[in-house]
Amino acid sequence: MVTSDPPIPAMVPDRLDGFDAVVVGAGPGGAAAAYRLAVLGRRVLLIDRREFPRDKCCGDGLTRSAVRLLAEMGVLDELTGAQRVDGVRIRMRGRGGRDFHYEDPDGTGYGMVVPRLELDAVLCRRAVRAGAVLWTGARATRLLGGAGGVHGVQVEYEGRRFALRTPAVVAADGASSRLAHQAGLRSPDREWTGFAARGYFTQVADLDELLEIHLPLADVTDRRVLPSYGWVFPVGDGTANVGVGLFDPTHRENVRLLYERFVAELATTDHRFRAARPAGPMTGAPLRLDFDPSRCGVPGLLLVGDAAGLVSPFTGEGISFALESGLLAADRIDTALRRAGAGPVDPAPYARQLAARQSGYFETGRYSVRRYLLAWRVLDATFDDDRPLFALCRRLALFPDGARAGVLLDPLPQPAPELARDLRRDLLAVGELLAGCVRDDWPMFVRLAGVDEDLSTLSLRPAVLLLVAAAVGGREHPLRHALAAAVDLGLLAGLAVDSAREEARSTGPRPTPWGNRFAVLVADFLLARAYEFAAQGGGPVVAEFAEALTVACEGRALELRDDPSSDGGAGGAVLAGRAAIAFELPCRLGGRLGGARVPVVNALAAYGREVGAAYALGEQLRELAGASRWGGSAQPGAVARDDPRVAGLLGLVAEHAQRAREALRVVPAGPARELLARLATPGLPGPVDPDGRVMSVT
Template sequence: MHEADVEADVVVVGAGPAGSTAARYLAASGRRVVVLEKSAFPREKVCGDGLTPRAVRELDLMGLPTPREDGWIRNKGLRMLGGGVRLQVPWPDLAEFPGHGLVHTRSRFDEALARHAVAGGADLRERTSVTGPVVDERTGHVVGVRARPVDDKGRKAGEETTYRAPVVVAADGVGGRLALSMGLAKRDDRPLGIAVRTYFKSPRHDDDWLESWLELRDGAEGRDGKGTGGLLPGYGWVFGVGDGTSNVGLGILDSTAGASDLDYRDLLRRWLAGMPPEWRFTPEDQVGPVRGAALPMAFNRTPHYTRGLVLVGDSGGMVNPFNGEGIAYAMQSARLAAQAVDTALDATEARGRERALQSYPAAVRADLGGYYTLGRVFVSLIGHPEVMRVATRFGLPRPGLMKLVVKLLANLADPTSRDATDRVVVALQRMAPAS
């Protein structure tokens, strides 16, 4: 076949967690899958590198091994600091989810998933930048994409190729260029987070808890969370990577008053100025620059399927508004999308194919819609630092309440459990409209 016209069953744009997950499932089902990735592995991505049990479950479902010798570091639960309180809450013991989380750097994580997709039969084409969709003029449906090879600087390095398929999966991240080209702009009624992070050589690199700072002080707080510095917006984290470094960063909601005017790197510096010196969160021990990224939350781009184009992961705004977690939901949405696409490709006529593809947005809305609606309410409250301060000082000293909070924040509740905290979280999600 001439390279100018590559045929496939599915074209996946982007080889992040969502794209590689969708590609793995579809290729393993016998579909011809081409994955187009503008970068080359390993590549840098801004992330906290922490995986909750929800993300670990997705890795387990797709059969990706996570041995410690390959850099997968297990954690026991969430340590929360704020208001002078330090509380550790283990991950809940649930039948549906594993009892541990993981830490794995995104550069290694994304490559592991991409290689897993290739091992399942996907055709991965790195340094291939998509320039636009191919649209059937008669139906208005996407029937492929145009793409060209690029060098390590993103510059054109070859001639444009057309990749044709009856279904295209957009997994091209927060920018959503493919979705934008089809008229799908982000929704202004959904929250947007900003995350900045860097790495430090630190003795805390082997911490087996994910640490979350719910109250940030301006250069005056130590380990116990006490201090006199001014209250900063957002939340912070310290995740041990296990390789001699810690991933340290902070997240801020763009709904915070004046958030768009904030210097996020300066906020990180001011917060870290108050850390105990023995942790070595200092410029001298910093590894790499401070990097930032947007976190598209709570379905901030919809519909998740239209005219042959399926949106998964960040391109569809799948980030959890409660905790900024994106990987678990990228993989979950991709798994659901793969199921719908696989069914659609078996359809013998156009109406049946469309019905199958439309089942994907319905499925993701049923799974996450009510929860994300609750998350938007949560975001509107904690966007105010004083509200967060009061909630932290009231909640953290109450372990029973914080057990419920962790289940809500990490979306880890068992609908079949008789545990009161599970029943409360599940009831809240069911009562919230799945919009």
């Protein structure tokens, strides 16, 4: 349903001087910036060259992150034409599909589909109600520059020309941003460009409440696979938004053919489209993949949304990034004006903040199309493979909005306030180290270093155990961040090793083993980085690290010897191997860094071994229920406690958990020991699967 509200009235204010900011472009990013500035008490002008309501070529899909931002802006109730969606369905060409569902802990675990005709009008009205001045049918013709940067913008409106002097101009004028071009902020390389086309179809049957993305598409010859995607998004009442995106400037002129081919394929192979009819013409728009912190602004000018190149290199999603960047830009402008007065606003802090929040997601597309091609080749080759490395990469690349931060183990119980504060501070520092060492070579792993704002969904991971164990001794060793990063990297390297498999022997030609090559390269790289950090602790720490790695490798070898096709196994050596790097090593190193006495360090190490065994056995319970913590698409089910396998595993988990708690008896009482005791037992019954659902043990 398209909103029936009347167009937003435009007006010329009595005063044309004294604007704190002028926002050019009233899409989601520009409207969000104007809204936030007005709420902060700033005098802001929002302009758009079109009259409202107006349509935009877009997939209309809003991720969970976008919904949460819209909720903060107080506009969800006004989106009367919104279609709720519960997650994303990825269809890989020739490989089938996978569904990724949002978790819903706070009532906002969903996405939406809202036509831009409605969304943009609602957001502009919200900005006006907050106090922003809106001019529609206005065009920004050029920036006003001078010594020190941009000092305003020239605007044509109602046949008049205005030179608007202001300390901040926000460029939200889309992928073809004239303002970014004038300021010299556009990448000179055409490889960052792409193009999208979309249309609406009615009488589409059986649409699920999922954002459906098809990867990748082939060219008209059906012989060359392109860096591209298609989408089918439910709009409501049997209507779908259908489109394609192409990240290849050499084939830009073929986007219409790609769109027509995709629509024809849906009509002939997808039963939902047998009676479908187009509801209007196809429309197109450029895409940009050139997000670069150094190109997010110059003094007096800040780029947001598409103008900054904030478009997903895998799915073309950009509304959530536009909203977030608009709000961040507004906050930066307000802070700068409070501190520095009326001079041109320095965009550098905004660029750094935006880079920190989006780091690891845009680099794959930003560095080159070739990096993007490598990424989708690996995704394609491993799409039906649930080994840890591939499942994690699949979620990080295709569904980052629904993936928790950190290496996925189990949610961390809420620590005591003082310990939570210290943990968050330390983990932010660890995250910076991890991001710095992987950003250039394997940028998608940057997102594994993230820390949630309140720690409520922080995942248990080796770095956490090291930091908690260090807190036992009450000392803050200067190497704790480096060694915490080392054990996290060690675990990731282990996951990569576990994801490599011996290739099947064949006398005929075989496809390129992208999965195995990727796993081996990633494992070698991460392990080398882990040893670099460990070496900062000197020979004894390197020896500890090498010993843990040896135990882990021996345990894995025993697993493969007993059953090469299995990831299971409950033998003592196997369980010790599973626990070595992820649990025992960080507990031992943490105790030493904290200055704990030798008996306490040994007790922490014993605790780590027992907890690691309990978690490894808990993983087998997940597998019995059809769940996978790494991102498999199987729906978790219920398994009965009286099943002999379940009963045996539950008993073993309880034994190891009890021994872990006993080991803590010599550890000094305090918040750190309390948290370790609470971590001793995995979440049973009811371990959590990667989508946040509880696996019941009845």
